[in-house]
Amino acid sequence: MSPRSFLTLAFASSLTLAACGDDSGAGGSGGEGAASASSSASGSKSASTSTSTSSASTSSTSSASTSASSSSGMGGGAEADHLVINEIQVGGNEAEFVEIHNPTAAAVALDDYYLSDNSTYVDLASGGAWMPITNNPGTDFLAQFPPGSSIPAGGYIVIGFDPGYETEFGACPDFFVAEAAVTCNGGAVPALVATEPGSIDDASNLSNMREMLVLFTWSGDTQDVLQDVDYVTWGDMFEAGSRADKSAVSGYQPDTPVDMQSGAPVPAPGTSIERCGVEAGETTTGGNGITGHDETSEDLATSFVVQAAPTPGAVNGCP
Ligand SMILES: [Ca+2]
Numbered sequence: 001m002s003p004r005s006f007l008t009l010a011f012a013s014s015l016t017l018a019a020c021g022d023d024s025g026a027g028g029s030g031g032e033g034a035a036s037a038s039s040s041a042s043g044s045k046s047a048s049t050s051t052s053t054s055s056a057s058t059s060s061t062s063s064a065s066t067s068a069s070s071s072s073g074m075g076g077g078a079e080a081d082h083l084v085i086n087e088i089q090v091g092g093n094e095a096e097f098v099e100i101h102n103p104t105a106a107a108v109a110l111d112d113y114y115l116s117d118n119s120t121y122v123d124l125a126s127g128g129a130w131m132p133i134t135n136n137p138g139t140d141f142l143a144q145f146p147p148g149s150s151i152p153a154g155g156y157i158v159i160g161f162d163p164g165y166e167t168e169f170g171a172c173p174d175f176f177v178a179e180a181a182v183t184c185n186g187g188a189v190p191a192l193v194a195t196e197p198g199s200i201d202d203a204s205n206l207s208n209m210r211e212m213l214v215l216f217t218w219s220g221d222t223q224d225v226l227q228d229v230d231y232v233t234w235g236d237m238f239e240a241g242s243r244a245d246k247s248a249v250s251g252y253q254p255d256t257p258v259d260m261q262s263g264a265p266v267p268a269p270g271t272s273i274e275r276c277g278v279e280a281g282e283t284t285t286g287g288n289g290i291t292g293h294d295e296t297s298e299d300l301a302t303s304f305v306v307q308a309a310p311t312p313g314a315v316n317g318c319p
Pocket residue numbers: 117139140141204205206207211
């Protein structure tokens with residue numbers, strides 16, 4: 001009871017703080033510049049938090065734990081004990097984005113966090129060069145978050161892929177997968193950081209029909225293995241590089257074989273896929289995840305649903 005109440009309180013108070021922040025609607029977040037990655041993250045959170053705050057506060061204090069779990073359910077993945085990949089839109093390029101959500105009661109520093117869309121990401125931790133296996137050369141990436149970035153408790157960050165994001169959504173993402181900062185709403189939105197020359201390209205994007213995304217942490221020391229934080233693959237079919245399996249790599253536990261993995265649905269243009277389930281069916285011990293989960297075992301076809309009205313930076317509008 002009391003840990004739950006604490007979580008609820010922490011969550012609610014972070015929401016309150018964020019709600020005082022900015023107007024969020026027109027995407028002021030990008031204008032704050034590179035130094036404000038974390039405040040920009042909380043800025044974008046405020047868009048969502050008015051919704052989730054109201055749903056949390058409609059429940060009375062006496063049902064604090066119910067209120068936490070119902071707002072969790074709407075947020076998608078809110079009961080996970082780590083950051084989650086919460087929403088993905090693919091195609092057209094201008095509208096592509098990835099949303100990451102922090103369902104925990106504490107801010108998470110992103111200094112050791114990485115994002116990639118290719119199965120060869122594991123080579124980073126053994127000092128290997130970036131040589132993605134892909135049928136679409138030049139479009140995959142391996143990136144690190146800029147130093148000092150963080151996601152507040154209960155918060156969201158959005159990563160865009162194309163300068164057209166602003167026109168598409170009337171807002172700015174928190175970061176871009178791009179070679180350099182991108183101008184948005186008169187400010188500069190920081191780019192994610194390439195782990196080596198060429199591991200981010202302005203042409204980097206997400207394949208529409210089949211692809212993977214992995215959020216992971218790594219100490220930067222090749223003596224250490226990396227740890228998956230969350231993993232999503234979409235599409236029924238798979239090809240080289242679009243599904244991850246580290247089973248054969250020294251130092252790792254077996255992942256779920258690629259042909260046994262459950263792909264999330266493929267969103268049609270203009271729609272996204274949203275996390276509406278809490279890591280359905282995921283194995284929670286003995287895996288390569290940051291909390292011991294096997295992130296490649298999640299039933300993504302159940303956890304993710306197609307959303308006709310995408311909600312970048314805001315609580316998912318799950319049915
Ligand atoms: Ca790609």
